[in-house]
Amino acid sequence: MSPKIRFWSFLVLASSSACASREFAEVYEGTSSNEGVGGGCDTWFVKPVASELYFPGSYQNRNFLSPQNHLGEDILLPEGTPVVASGRGKLVVYRPAAGYGELAAVIEHDFETNMVFENGAGEAVVTDKILTISGHLRKSSIRGSTPLDWQEGDAVEVGDVIGFINDDAHNGEGSEHLHFGTRLMSAEKAKSLDPHAWFRGYDTVSRDFAADYGRPATVLDRLSRYFSACEESQENSVPNLLVSWAMSRDIYLPHITLSGMIIENNQITIPWHEIATASGNLISARFSLSEDQTFEFSVEFQYENNETGWSCVGIGQTIGYANAEWGTTRLEVYSVSNGMGGCNLRVTPKVQPQNTDKNPAPNNSDTENSENIPDAGTLENNPDLGTREPEESEFPEEIPPEETPPEETPPEEDPTPRQNNITCSVLGETLTISIIGDISETLVGGPLPFIGFISLGSNINGWQTQTNLPTYYTIYNGDAFLHELHVPNSINRFNLWVGNPDNTRWFNLASWQARGAGCQIVPDGLGGLVITR
Known part of the structure; x- marks a missing residue:
């Protein structure tokens, strides 16, 4: 079923009120941008209101961590606007609540797999459940009309209308608006950490809760991309890639971490994140990978003397033994530049490139011969470990494609220009600069062949650029993803x-917009532009 059909089916069939479904459908009619927030594998995520109405921060400039103690997005909306479940889940709160007025709705979403999100402190959070929090609601579109009959504990489907924007006299705080938040944990964990206000909308003086929450728009975008990729590759839904790395049998490593990312069509579809940890001399991970995707990874390990090592260093110098199997096919593991002067390891099912290293065999100072490779029985379906040159017979003979006459296609409509946004927010002594847009295409002097990192020049740390890692930076993950820099609040x-x-x-700031925490783009007095606060 196509995303559009599935979306409308949920609207028609899953809503608890036919009247509410009709109202919601009318709001969405003609709006296709909600297709960008969805997914597959029986999971689907949408924005809490129609895309044409979804403007985080539009109510009193209150956004995630702007002001610094605000833990969600505030969206200015007309009274009676329907609010929907962003995804399948269970209603764990559906009642009046302090600060939220007559109705707060909290849904727990269970992904049944670990997901990686970025929290308000700029850290990676791994969780299989999150909470979406909607406040300042009521149960009927018009006061006094038939209310929705949801109860706490009910299962909801994506697109179910769970409430309507309340009027200013009954919504608990301020004029008509929606507060929408995402807490990156289960209801049970939230209650244990924060028993008196576990679906809170603000930090307190006594504790900083930013690490428990994520920026809602970013969380929904991450879910959209993950589950869309899941849908596209569900024919390979059985985990089919086994990646293993090992040191010699007589070496004990107290801590081993395997991290990586998935790339498709030269775009990062799942950003770099921690996948598995272990101790001993071996680590392995098994997950799904389609034939058009590439897995790039690195293993960090700690020796007993606390020194740190990497599976790939320098210019393609591999340490230890790497192995990859895709179904019943052995894949070559080869090294590639990581854009930072070092290297990562890479496997791809569709194309098996020759190892470009001068010395493709693993280089391990602690291992002098292959007899030190761990026993074959230590890995599931792993007959042997080690990097080897693929045999010529493993590569199918290339057959030129048959020529087919080109099909006539109607001209494409011009897409809506993408918004390039730089958003500033302040938390304590830290200024967070959030960047989303066409970074690679909006650079003075044109695109770079590849981008390794993003940084800033300022009145505090100087205006000089450098090709090695500067003081303040974030790794570049592709234009499709949000990037955040955390710098001193003294930078203005x-x-x-x-x-x-x-x-x-x-x-090239002429192609960008800046907002939040007083940030604005102004002439620099030298013929260019600069961001000031």
Whole structure:
């Protein structure tokens, strides 16, 4: 079923009120941008209101961590606007609540698999459940009309209308608006950490809760991309890739971490994140990978003397033994540049490139021969470990494609220009600069062949760029993803730049918008532009 059909089916069939479904459908009619927030594998995520109405921060400029103690998005909306379940889940709160007025609705979403999100402290959070929090609601579209009959404990489907924007006299706080938050944990864990206000909308003086919450728009976007990729590759839904890495049998490593990302069509579809941890001399992970995807990874390990090592260092120098199997096919593990002067390991099912290293055999100072490889029985379906040159017979003979006459296709409509946004927010002494947009295409001097990291020049740390890692930076994960820089709050004049080990480029701010925490783009007095606060 196509995403559009599935979406409308949920609207028609899953809503608890036919009247509410009709109202909601009318709001969404002609709006296709909600297709960007959805997914597959029996999971689907949408924005809490129609895309044409979804403007986080539109109510009193209150957004995630702006002001610094605000833990959600405030969206200005007309009274009676329907609010929907962003995804399948269970209603764990459906009642009046302090600060939220007559109705707060909290849904627990269970992914049945670990997901990685970024919290308000800029850290990675791994969880299989999250809470979506909607406040300032009521149960009927018009006061006094038939109310929705949801109860706490009810299962909801994506697109179910769970409430309506309440009027200012009954919504608990301020004029008509929606408060929408995402707490990155289960209801049970939230209650244990924060028993008196576990679906809170604000921090307290006594504790900083930003690490428990994520930026809602970013969380929904992450879920959309993950489950869309899941739907596209569900024919390979049985985990089919086994990646293993090992050191020699007589070495004990107290801590081993395998991290990686998935790339498709030269775009990062699942960003870099921690996948597995272990101790001993071996680590392995099994998950799904389609034939058009590439898995790039690295293993970090700690020796007993606390020194840190990596599975790949320098210019393609591999440490230890890496192995990859895709179904019943052995894949070559080869090294690639990580854009930071080092290297990662990579496997891809569709194309088996020759190892480009001068010395493709693993280079392990502690291992002099293959007899030190761990026993074959230590890995599931792993007959042997080690990097080897693939045999010529493993590569199918290339057959030129048959020529087919080109099909006539109607001209595509011009897409809506993408918004390039730089958003500032302040928490304590830290200024967070959030960047989302076409970074690679909006650089002074044109695109770089590849981007390794994003940084800033400012009135505090200077305006010089450098090809090695600067003081303040974030790794570049692709234009499709949100990037955040965390810098001192004392910075009040800055621009952004990208770099790699060979070159750098400044952002062309003429293609960007800046907002939040007083940030604005102004002339720099030298013929260019700069962001000031």
